[in-house]
Amino acid sequence: MYFRQIFHSPSHSIGYLLADMSACDAVLIDPLPEQSELLLALLQERDLRLLYVLRTHMHPPEQGHCGELCRFTGAELVVGTNSPYDGPTQRKGHGETVVFGNEVLRVLATPGHTPDSVCFLWRDRLFCGDTLEIGGCSLDADQSDPGRLYDSVTQRLFLLPGETLMFPGHDFNGRTVSTIAEERHRNAAFSASSREHFLTANARQPARPGPRAPSPHVRQ
Amino acid sequence: MYFRQIFHSPSHSIGYLLADMSACDAVLIDPLPEQSELLLALLQERDLRLLYVLRTHMHPPEQGHCGELCRFTGAELVVGTNSPYDGPTQRKGHGETVVFGNEVLRVLATPGHTPDSVCFLWRDRLFCGDTLEIGGCSLDADQSDPGRLYDSVTQRLFLLPGETLMFPGHDFNGRTVSTIAEERHRNAAFSASSREHFLTANARQPARPGPRAPSPHVRQ
Numbered sequence: 058m059y060f061r062q063i064f065h066s067p068s069h070s071i072g073y074l075l076a077d078m079s080a081c082d083a084v085l086i087d088p089l090p091e092q093s094e095l096l097l098a099l100l101q102e103r104d105l106r107l108l109y110v111l112r113t114h115m116h117p118p119e120q121g122h123c124g125e126l127c128r129f130t131g132a133e134l135v136v137g138t139n140s141p142y143d144g145p146t147q148r149k150g151h152g153e154t155v156v157f158g159n160e161v162l163r164v165l166a167t168p169g170h171t172p173d174s175v176c177f178l179w180r181d182r183l184f185c186g187d188t189l190e191i192g193g194c195s196l197d198a199d200q201s202d203p204g205r206l207y208d209s210v211t212q213r214l215f216l217l218p219g220e221t222l223m224f225p226g227h228d229f230n231g232r233t234v235s236t237i238a239e240e241r242h243r244n245a246a247f248s249a250s251s252r253e254h255f256l257t258a259n260a261r262q263p264a265r266p267g268p269r270a271p272s273p274h275v276r277q
Numbered sequence: 278m279y280f281r282q283i284f285h286s287p288s289h290s291i292g293y294l295l296a297d298m299s300a301c302d303a304v305l306i307d308p309l310p311e312q313s314e315l316l317l318a319l320l321q322e323r324d325l326r327l328l329y330v331l332r333t334h335m336h337p338p339e340q341g342h343c344g345e346l347c348r349f350t351g352a353e354l355v356v357g358t359n360s361p362y363d364g365p366t367q368r369k370g371h372g373e374t375v376v377f378g379n380e381v382l383r384v385l386a387t388p389g390h391t392p393d394s395v396c397f398l399w400r401d402r403l404f405c406g407d408t409l410e411i412g413g414c415s416l417d418a419d420q421s422d423p424g425r426l427y428d429s430v431t432q433r434l435f436l437l438p439g440e441t442l443m444f445p446g447h448d449f450n451g452r453t454v455s456t457i458a459e460e461r462h463r464n465a466a467f468s469a470s471s472r473e474h475f476l477t478a479n480a481r482q483p484a485r486p487g488p489r490a491p492s493p494h495v496r497q
Contacts, residue, residue: 060401062440062458181280220282222442222454233459234442235452238282243451 058160059103060182062224062233063096065089069227072096073184076105077158084109084157085123085132086177086184087226093126100130107132108157113186113226114174115142116198122146137166137175149175167213169206171198176214178221183237186226189214191235194246196259203259207252215241278380279323280402282444282453283316285309289447292316293404296325297378304329304377305343305352306397306404307446313346320350327352328377333406333446334394335362336418342366357386357395369395387433389426391418396434398441403457406446409434411455414466416479423479427472435461 059076072092076083083105088096100107107130110123115136122142127134134146135155149155151166155177165176170187177184187195189210196203214223219238242248250258279296292312296303303325308316320327327350330343335356342362347354354366355375369375371386375397385396390407397404407415409430416423434443439458462468470478 060440062456220280231459231463233456234454236282236454239451239453 059083059105061099063088063092063099064228065092069229071224071226071228071233073224074099075157075160075162075179076103077160078103080158081105082158082160083107084111084155084162085126086111087113087121087186088123088126090121090123090125093123093129096126097129106130109133109135109147109155111135111155111162111177112140113137113176113184113188114171115140116171117141137164137173139168139173141173151175165213167209169202169204169209170195171200172202172205174209178217181218181220182222182224183214183217184224184226185214189223189225189240189244190227190229191223191225191232191240192230192244192246194244203256204252207247207255210247211252215247279303279325281319283308283312283319284448285312289449291444291446291448291453293444294319295377295380295382295399296323297380298323300378301325302378302380303327304331304375304382305346306331307333307341307406308343308346310341310343310345313343313349316346317349326350329353329355329367329375331355331375331382331397332360332362333357333396333404333408334391335360336391337361357384357393359388359393361393371395385433387429389422389424389429390415391420392422392425394429398437401438401440402442402444403434403437404444404446405434409443409445409460409464410447410449411443411445411452411460412450412464412466414464423476424472427467427475430467431472435467 059078061074063072072088073086081104110127110132135149136142136146138148138150149164153164155162162177162179167174167176167188174188176188217237221237223235223237279298281294283292292308293306301324330347330352355369356362356366358368358370369384373384375382382397382399387394387396387408394408396408437457441457443455443457
């Protein structure tokens with residue numbers, strides 16, 4: 058197996074390259090289009106064939122579909138069932154799998170940060186995108202829904218084995234890996250709060266008449 | 278494969294259980310004797326045969342050799358070449374391996390916290406004992422040697438691939454996993470200091486005539 062974290066300092070984003078080295082088959086999770094050159098170099102370095110580009114979610118107008126990278130490598134884009142993206146793509150629902158070589162990656166539907174958000178589980182590694190941050194959560198997207206996020210995290214991600222390694226979509230605060238047990242106990246957004254408290258803390262301000270107020274951005 | 282972190286709240290210690298599930302062979306890294314009952318239950322739960330108890334280091338008088346657990350399970354104790362322990366044991370030097378089922382674990386000699394300190398590398402997971410803490414280091418043992426610790430960490434551990442998962446011997450501050458890349462960049466004990474600065478910051482006070490002063494304990 059081959060596993061790389063790919064950092065993008067300006068946006069604090071982390072993409073992931075996973076490969077089955079015996080089959081030379083690879084997938085990328087949440088790569089950034091502006092890193093295509095680096096990504097191609099990493100694939101070429103190990104003679105890897107890119108089968109899929111996986112997105113945990115997309116923000117309108119369909120940021121990060123990596124069309125050029127897919128065209129260049131022949132890779133297919135894989136997104137969650139509820140993705141708003143209407144280009145060529147494979148849509149995967151909760152529990153469906155993505156196979157590369159002899160490796161299997163499972164899709165977990167985790168709506169909340171966006172309606173189309175999914176996580177990917179590979180062996181004991183969970184790739185969260187923006188569904189769960191280390192020590193917090195992100196409700197800053199226009200379509201974020203605190204109730205659905207709370208349910209996705211507490212009733213889906215936190216039920217995974219405690220040792221599951223949790224890889225976030227961003228390295229805010231410089232941290233790049235956690236475990237489900239650690240997040241269960243220490244994530245301030247969830248560990249100390251009830252669902253009601255979480256909803257209250259993350260409620261959007263009601264819209265006022267007159268000029269439209271800017272969207273509230275909430276980060277724990 | 279099977280991987281468990283075993284926490285001991287009073288001492289903030291973390292032990293590790295690794296197993297090859299197809300062969301049903303297991304090893305334990307730095308288990309605590311007072312957790313023997315739990316450890317046996319975890320082994321029995323999965324029908325695992327404990328082959329080795331691995332110690333990253335021991336503090337006099339040979340704490341944690343887990344004699345009872347070894348006798349009960351038939352497991353052998355594995356320690357670094359320089360271990361002061363004179364009971365029945367396998368001594369492993371730098372680069373030597375420990376095999377369980379089809380899994381291979383490699384010994385890295387990393388003296389500094391104690392003269393006998395070793396780390397264990399299994400796949401892309403590094404088990405550090407007290408050689409490296411998340412965000413710091415430990416020089417609180419009587420035989421700690423700051424210069425050797427600095428060299429072990431910077432010239433041996435920090436040369437591993439950045440994605441290597443770093444599992445510490447303690448969950449001080451509640452963190453239970455990091456990566457080598459993260460420690461290279463963010464570990465305050467090493468990232469901001471030269472070897473000279475590290476030695477100066479961690480120098481022991483010279484002994485004074487008269488009643489013996491207590492040993493200094495330094496933690497970054």
